[in-house]
Structures are given as C-alpha cells and as structure tokens.
Amino acid sequence: MTEGLLTGLVVFVLASFVGFEVINKVPPTLHTPLMSGANAISGIAVVGALLIAGAQEWNVTTILGLIAVVLATVNVVGGFLVTDRMLQMFKKKETTT
Amino acid sequence: MNTYLNTGIELAYLTAAALFILGLKKLGSPATARNGNFLAAVGMLIAIIATLLNQSVLDYEWILVGIIAGSLIGAIAAQKVAMTDMPQMVGIFNGVGGAASSLVAVGEFWRLLDANGTVPLDATFIAILGVLIGGVTLTGSLLAFAKLQGLITGSPVTFPFQQPFNFLLLASFLAGSVYLLIQPANPAIFLTLTTISLLFGALFVLPIGGGDMPVVVSLLNSFSGLAASAVGFILYNNMLIVAGALVGASGLILTQIMCKAMNRPLTNVLFGAFGGDSVAVGGAGGAEIDKTYRSIDSEEGAMMLGYARSVVIVPGYGMAVAQAQHGVRELAAQLEKMGVDVKYAIHPVAGRMPGHMNVLLAEANVAYDRLYDMDDINTEFERVDVALVIGANDVVNPAARNDNSSPIYGMPIIDVDKAQHAIVIKRSMRTGFAGVDNELFYKDKTTMLFGSAQDVVSKLVGEVKQL
Numbered sequence: 001m002t003e004g005l006l007t008g009l010v011v012f013v014l015a016s017f018v019g020f021e022v023i024n025k026v027p028p029t030l031h032t033p034l035m036s037g038a039n040a041i042s043g044i045a046v047v048g049a050l051l052i053a054g055a056q057e058w059n060v061t062t063i064l065g066l067i068a069v070v071l072a073t074v075n076v077v078g079g080f081l082v083t084d085r086m087l088q089m090f091k092k093k094e095t096t097t
Numbered sequence: 098m099n100t101y102l103n104t105g106i107e108l109a110y111l112t113a114a115a116l117f118i119l120g121l122k123k124l125g126s127p128a129t130a131r132n133g134n135f136l137a138a139v140g141m142l143i144a145i146i147a148t149l150l151n152q153s154v155l156d157y158e159w160i161l162v163g164i165i166a167g168s169l170i171g172a173i174a175a176q177k178v179a180m181t182d183m184p185q186m187v188g189i190f191n192g193v194g195g196a197a198s199s200l201v202a203v204g205e206f207w208r209l210l211d212a213n214g215t216v217p218l219d220a221t222f223i224a225i226l227g228v229l230i231g232g233v234t235l236t237g238s239l240l241a242f243a244k245l246q247g248l249i250t251g252s253p254v255t256f257p258f259q260q261p262f263n264f265l266l267l268a269s270f271l272a273g274s275v276y277l278l279i280q281p282a283n284p285a286i287f288l289t290l291t292t293i294s295l296l297f298g299a300l301f302v303l304p305i306g307g308g309d310m311p312v313v314v315s316l317l318n319s320f321s322g323l324a325a326s327a328v329g330f331i332l333y334n335n336m337l338i339v340a341g342a343l344v345g346a347s348g349l350i351l352t353q354i355m356c357k358a359m360n361r362p363l364t365n366v367l368f369g370a371f372g373g374d375s376v377a378v379g380g381a382g383g384a385e386i387d388k389t390y391r392s393i394d395s396e397e398g399a400m401m402l403g404y405a406r407s408v409v410i411v412p413g414y415g416m417a418v419a420q421a422q423h424g425v426r427e428l429a430a431q432l433e434k435m436g437v438d439v440k441y442a443i444h445p446v447a448g449r450m451p452g453h454m455n456v457l458l459a460e461a462n463v464a465y466d467r468l469y470d471m472d473d474i475n476t477e478f479e480r481v482d483v484a485l486v487i488g489a490n491d492v493v494n495p496a497a498r499n500d501n502s503s504p505i506y507g508m509p510i511i512d513v514d515k516a517q518h519a520i521v522i523k524r525s526m527r528t529g530f531a532g533v534d535n536e537l538f539y540k541d542k543t544t545m546l547f548g549s550a551q552d553v554v555s556k557l558v559g560e561v562k563q564l
Contacts, residue, residue, distance in 0.1 A: 015343060016342045023125060026350075028470055031451035033456075041120075042341065045197045074174070082183075089460050
C-alpha cells in the first residue's frame with residue numbers, strides 16, 4: 001500500500017519539475033490562455049469521477065461520482081473551448097498585421 | 098484479454114500525459130499556442146475513452162448523461178462569456194474542477210468504508226488531503242467569483258478575532274485528521290473535516306482585495322491541479338498525478354510572476370488584507386505634494402493626442418469595467434492614420450487576472466506586437482509625447498518608486514510620469530485599489546479627463562476624426 005504511495009510521490013515530484021521547466025518564460029500575452037488551458041487539464045479529475053461513478057449499483061459513491069462527472073466535464077469542455085476562443089483572437093491579428 | 102486491455106489503457110494514459118506536457122509547452126508561444134491547446138484536448142479525450150474501457154466501469158447510461166450535460170453546460174458557458182468576464186469564468190472553472198476532485202475523494206472514502214468497514218491509513222490520509230485541497234479550491238473560487246462579479250464587495254473583508262478564529266479552525270482540522278487516521282470508520286468526523294475545508298476556502302479569499310485577484314486566481318488554478326493530483330493518489334493513477342502536478346506547477350509559476358510584479362511576498366498578499374479601506378497610509382509622504390490638478394475636456398485631449406508623435410496607452414481595470422477596449426483600438430487606429438506612433442504598455446498585474454489586458458486588447462483586434470511589457474517600455478518614456486492612462490491607477494503611481502512610507506512602495510510601475518505629458522482618464526479623483534493617493538495626478542504635466550472610459554474614449558475618437 002505505502003509502496004503505491006511512494007511511487008505516486010516520485011511521479012508527482014518529477015512531473016512538477018517537468019511542469020516548471022516546460023512552462024517557464026511564458027510571455028505575458030499568453031498568461032490567461034495558459035491559465036485557462038491548464039485549468040482545463042485539471043479537469044482530468046473526470047477520470048477519477050468516471051471510475052467511481054461506473055459501478056452497477058446505486059449508492060452514495062456512484063451518486064457523488066456522477067455529480068463529479070458533470071462538474072469535471074464542464075471544467076474540461078468549457079476550459080478547452082474558452083482557451084481556444086481566446087487563442088483564436090490572438091491568431092487573427094497575426095494575419096492582419 | 099484483460100491484461101491486454103489494461104496494458105492498453107495504461108499506454109493510452111501515458112499518451113495522454115505526454116500530450117498534456119507537449120500541449121503546455123506549445124501554449125508558451127503565441128505561434129503554437131492554439132495547437133498546444135488542441136493537443137491537450139486530444140490528450141483529455143484519449144484519457145476519457147481509455148477510462149470508459151476500464152472493467153470497473155459497468156454502467157454507461159448515467160455516465161453518458163453526465164458527460165453530455167457537462168459538455169453542454171461547458172460549451173455554452175465558453176461561447177457566451179464576454180471577454181471582460183474572463184477572470185470570473187476562469188475562477189468558476191477552477192471551482193468546479195476542485196469540487197469534482199473533492200467529490201471523488203469523498204466518494205472513494207465512502208466506497209472503501211462501505212466495502213471493508215474501515216479505511217487503510219494511507220487512503221485516509223490522501224482522502225483528507227484531497228478533500229482539503231478540493232474544498233478550498235471550490236469555495237475559494239466561488240468567493241473569488243462573487244468578488245469579481247461584484248456580488249460582494251471587492252475590498253478586503255475582515256472581522257474581529259479573524260486570526261484566532263482561523264487558528265482555532267486549523268487546530269480542530271488537524272485534531273480531526275489525527276483522530277480519523279487512528280479511527281477511520283467515522284464518517285461524521287470525515288464530513289466535519291470536509292465542512293472545515295470548505296470554510297477554509299471562503300476564509301482564505303475573504304480578506305483579499307480585488308486588485309490582488311491575479312494572485313488569487315493563479316493560486317487557485319494551482320490548487321485545482323493539486324486537487325486532481327490528490328485524486329490520482331487516491332486511485333493509484335499516475336496519469337492523474339502527472340496532469341495535476343503540471344497544472345499545479347503552471348499555477349505556481351503564474352502566482353510567482355504576479356507576486357514579483359507587485360514586489361510583495363505571497364504571504365503578504367494572502368494575509369495582509371491589503372488595500373481598500375486601509376486609509377491613513379501614504380498620507381505622511383504625500384502630504385507635501387501640491388494638491389491641485391488640471392482637468393481638460395475631450396476636445397483638448399484629442400488635440401494633444403492627435404498632434405503627438407508618439408503615444409503610449411496604459412490600460413487598467415477601469416478599461417475592462419467600462420468595456421472600452423474596442424473604443425481604445427479605434428482611437429489608436431485614428432491616431433495612427435494621422436501618423437502617430439501608438440504603443441500599449443501592459444503592467445503584469447493590471448486587471449483581475451494574469452494577462453487580463455492582453456486578452457481584452459486581443460479581442461478588440463490589437464496586434465500583440467503593439468503591446469509592450471513594463472520593462473521594455475519604461476526605458477522609452479522620456480521620448481514619449483503623451484501617455485494615455487485608461488482606468489489604471491496604482492500601477493502608474495510614482496509613490497511606488499520614491500515614497501517609502503507608501504504601502505505600494507517597491508512595486509515596479511509603468512513610468513508614465515517620465516513622459517512629456519500624461520492624460521489620465523478616470524471617473525473621479527478617488528483612490529485606486531490600494532487606497533493610496535496618486536501623486537501623478539497632481540503633476541504639472543498631467544491632465545485629468547473625467548468620465549467613464551467608454552464615453553471618454555468614444556468622444557476622443559470623434560474629436561480626433563475632426564482634427
């Protein structure tokens with residue numbers, strides 16, 4: 001059991017470093033899109049929600065899971081779409097100037 | 098067959114994680130950003146489909162209903178939201194993400210408790226952590242939303258015995274956690290901890306003022322990632338841990354950038370109850386300034402702008418509130434037609450979220466190579482004829498540079514006072530978010546143009562056309 005926890009911790013620390021390296025030096029113009037794009041990725045909790053909502057019988061867990069599915073999907077779909085909408089605006093100017 | 102399927106699912110998760118990293122990397126450059134967002138979305142789709150193939154997912158009907166409902170709400174919200182309301186939107190998305198994570202944490206705790214009558218130590222620990230981070234993200238974001246939307250006051254809210262109360266709450270949370278770790282079969286304690294977590298989120302954002310929202314929004318963004326990571330720990334899912342950690346890191350980087358742009362440590366932003374009603378500050382240093390200012394009308398303003406060689410526009414939250422970004426772009430276009438060189442100077446914390454001004458000006462079709470960062474434009478101000486300040490205040494206050502009694506002392510500012518002339522569009526002489534008087538307004542070469550940014554700018558456009 002603790003072994004799983006430790007592996008998770010290793011993955012977490014390494015991924016954090018990757019995140020810091022990859023995202024550093026983002027120009028201010030992209031701060032908002034980066035934030036809302038990252039926010040959409042945090043909707044990955046939808047995977048967890050699906051796993052606990054998928055059980056056959058109805059109980060507290062599946063109901064909570066279902067609510068979580070709805071909320072996380074709002075986060076994912078809304079987040080990616082709104083980011084794209086913003087980036088589309090940035091794109092437009094590149095061609096007009 | 099089953100092992101093949103499981104290996105396939107794991108590989109799909111790996112692909113998704115790789116796509117997230119690639120997507121975030123591409124989001125860092127204007128040319129590839131859109132593509133990056135798309136790649137991340139593809140990663141998400143792969144992760145969701147792979148999860149649906151998992152053997153423990155048996156009942157699809159309700160899940161599909163949930164996904165469709167969520168997608169519809171998300172898509173409509175993303176289409177409908179006005180660009181000026183983007184800080185609220187990002188805030189609320191953070192919140193629902195945090196809510197989803199904490200619901201999964203509660204749900205999984207319940208499942209383990211139901212199935213075994215008890216919950217292993219490490220699972221309990223992670224569940225508490227997940228509920229805490231997710232809960233704080235949820236209520237913190239909701240409160241930030243309420244503040245940004247103007248549902249509650251944007252100034253810091255403090256109440257008597259706030260700090261002792263917070264410490265008491267923290268102590269009871271810790272005590273409850275320890276108890277639960279020893280006696281996991283106690284749903285009542287677990288629910289109490291959940292409630293306290295929700296309270297924490299609200300109490301954490303309540304004393305933070307509107308102008309500090311860029312920090313809060315980025316920090317909550319980071320939290321929403323950490324909450325997702327916690328879910329990954331609960332379900333032993335590495336892909337979730339990776340995705341959450343990436344978001345956590347990106348949010349933290351933005352938080353850092355915002356704090357640096359204000360030259361205030363994060364602790365000061367979070368616990369300083371900065372701005373708003375904190376009167377009687379900055380008075381000492383500002384007392385000797387001559388308190389007379391000069392105001393002009395839009396005709397005179399248009400003449401100053403129209404016959405200038407170079408104009409730098411400094412937008413702030415006031416432009417966002419008045420939705421004046423389109424008018425501003427029109428004004429700039431008119432001026433450029435007359436041969437004026439127009440640039441925009443953007444302070445990193447102008448507005449209510451990181452990059453707020455950039456998004457608004459992009460919406461109004463301003464080319465992003467016309468937008469200059471504070472550091473790049475500050476060296477040029479001595480050669481600028483007119484600096485046009487639109488709804489910005491604290492970020493152009495020279496007191497940050499030369500008055501060490503001022504609460505904003507040390508904050509890097511846009512050196513508008515070094516331009517040949519400054520025109521400040523403002524509704525009244527009221528102080529900005531920090532509650533500090535701005536000596537820029539009383540300088541000889543500064544003129545005030547009173548009115549809502551929207552009205553004033555459209556009047557300016559009309560007047561410039563007639564020049």
